[in-house]
Amino acid sequence: MIRVSFPDGAVREYQAGTTSLEIAKSISEGLARKVLAAKVNGEVWDATRSLEQDSTLQLLTWDDQDAKSTFWHSSAHLMAEAVESMFPGVKFWVGPAVEKGFYYDMDLGDRKISEEDLSVLEKKMNELAKQNNSYIRKSISKEEAVAYFTEKGDEYKLDLLSNLEDGNITFYTQGAFTDLCRGPHIPSTGVVKAIKLMSIAGAYWKGDEKNKQLTRVYGVTFPSQKELDEYLAMLEEAKKRDHRKLGKELGIYTMDDDVGPGLPLWLPNGTIIIEELEKLAKETEQAAGYKRVVTPHLAKESMYLTSGHLPYYKESMFPSMELEGQKYYLRAMNCPHHHKIFAAEPRSYKDLPLRLAEYGTCYRYEQSGELFGLMRVRCLHMNDAHIYCTKEQFYQEFKAVNEMYLKYFGIFGIDKYVMRLSLHEPSKLGQKYVDEPELWKETEAMVRDVLIRTGTPFVEVPDEAAFYGPKIDVQIWSAIGREFTLATNQVDFAQGRRFKLEFTGQDNAPDTPLIIHRAPLGTHERFIGFLLEHYAGKFPLWLAPLQAKVLPISDKYQEYAENVLQKLKNADIRAEIDDRNEKIGKKIRDTELQKVPYMLVVGEKEMQEGNVSVRRQGKGDMGMVPTDQFVDSIVVEKKERRSEQ
Ligand SMILES: [Zn+2]
Ligand SMILES: [Zn+2]
Secondary structure, eight states: OEEEEOTTSOEEEEOTTEEHHHHHHHHOHHHHHHOOEEEETTEEEOTTSEEOSOEEEEEEOTTSHHHHHHHHHHHHHHHHHHHHHHSTTOEEOOOOEETTEEEEEEEOTTOOOOHHHHHHHHHHHHHHHHTTOBOEEEEOOHHHHHHHHHHHTOHHHHHHHHTSOTTSOEEEEETTEEEEOOOOOOSBGGGOOEEEEEEEEEEEGGGOTTSOEEEEEEEEEESSHHHHHHHHHHHHHHHHTOHHHHHHHTTOEEOOTTTOTTOOEEOHHHHHHHHHHHHHHHHHHHHTTOEEOOOOSEEEHHHHHHHTHHHHTGGGSOOOEEETTEEEEEOSOSHHHHHHHHHTSOOBGGGOSEEEEEEEEEEOOOOGGGOBTTTBOSEEEEEEEEEEEOHHHHHHHHHHHHHHHHHHHHHTTOOOEEEEEEOOOGGGBTTTBOSOHHHHHHHHHHHHHHHHHTTOOEEEETTOOBTTBOEEEEEEEOTTSOEEEEEEEEEESSHHHHTTOOEEOTTSOEEOOEEEEEOTTOBHHHHHHHHHHHTTTOOOTTTOSSOEEEEESSGGGHHHHHHHHHHHHHTTOOEEEOOSSOOHHHHHHHHHHTTOSEEEEEOHHHHHHTEEEEEETTTEEEEEEEHHHHHHHHHHHHHTTOOOO
16 A cells, blocks of 8 residues: 545545546546646656556646646647658657647658648647547666667657667657657546647747758647637637737837837836836835835956856846956846845944835846847836845835735736745755755745735745745736746845845844835836736826827817817826817827827817816717816816726
8 A cells, every 4th residue: 555645635545556537436426527737746647647656746737837848748749649640651850738739849751731731730630639538658778769769760869869868768648649758648648638739830840050950830629619618719819909909009219229129218108107116116216215226237257156147147237348458247136235235334223124215227148049129128117126124124025025016916906816836845955946945945934924925826836946045926817818927026135145245133143134125116117018818008197198189079179179178187197188189089089099098078068168078098989078077076186097988
């Protein structure tokens, strides 16, 4: 008998050789139908693999990311089976799961897969899925494996085999297809209920352009048609909301070849959004007791040697420049500059917590192939702050930071978010993690406690902490359900020591502060990219570059329109007049396209009574109201930063 421990702490005994799937069945048939893979002693396994020793077991279903990856990777095998039946003699390289779906790289010889072939392949995959073939794992000697692929004439698999050690090699077979693979896979093909092959691309073998170009086919699969339909609808919507497209249409930002790749130029409309975000951050941080600082964008090499950015982070930094025999680097992070401000004068426990905030400009080297609109850039403006506090103050400070995140989510209508609490791995202390076992335990417990006590949804991820402390990665979802990684909230008990930061404790002895790194609004670049998609460019009033447009029905009402405009401007509303000689219908349509929150139509009746006829973006005609009343209401809506549109 073996003892199996479950995540809820239960321990049960089973016959040695029992599979995870059989264990699931013994719990309930319904559960067994949903099990796609199993996490055994922390490693993802086939659910059909037998357990031979005492183990920890977590049954994985579609909701687990590891199960999704297993499902998609298994779908790559299914696609390969369909491709092989359509193109006999095809040779395969690798077929991994990706963030959403999978691909397989293949060598079709002189043949080509066309877009039309994709639907034929989908049909074939559906047929094969319905056969509900099991994915059968078989350990195989290197010699036999080499013989198999030599016979098949697949030099790509032979290349993979040449790097594998005998005794560690497995084959997987489903239906008529056998692949060299380490696994894991789903139990059988029948759970793949919906299939979409997305695209075909060329990919050089091993990513080297001197090598042969292989054909890469991307696909995605789901356990139900409904989920596939929803996913495709979301992609369609995401295309309409693409921040690069909207960024151009709405005059938010531009790129210029002479400035350089990944260096966005913020246009006037984008700059208004930046300033509104900074205003929000300043107000919020001031109320929370932060102090603002301003620091240079570069520093001498010595500072980055102290911080450890050099040499460990060097690849992500711009190359150095030399001045007066000294090397300088553009900064990739703001922390070291803030640490120097902490160190600039003697500190006592009475000065703590010290909270230093700055919308700091950083420069990071991202490979040109990685650059993507505002999402991946080389120059970024970060909603940064560092909180220096004592151990006793930590809980309260971390809680306040967490509450700030939640407050922002409320303002931006971000309903779905998850905090990923990244923890250290005790066996890697002194290597991947600072060797402070007690501090790790203490701070992790404090962070967990904050999340639990504030009812914040979170998941724990082992072995993903920063070198110097536990961190929270924040994932948010836009209105159309696309995921973004926003920012991290980190605890740091190492940098303080590296920079020899000290304060005098209550007992008069020197002590090192804990540091919290936080950036709830991330960077302007990524956050505004997110907001463009989230709002589909229809910014709430307080963020909208142009908040109201006055539309006179004809030039007879120009003077009255100017009168209305002046009232708006006096109330600090960003407004304009459409004084073109156009029909009112056209003026309304054009203003709709600009996504201006309010349109104020003025004609004879409005002028006689001192009124405006209000049209709200997305809501249409809201009727006629006295101008002063409208101005009062728009001022309140702006001040409250309402997110309804
Ligand atoms: Zn595989
Ligand atoms: Zn920092």
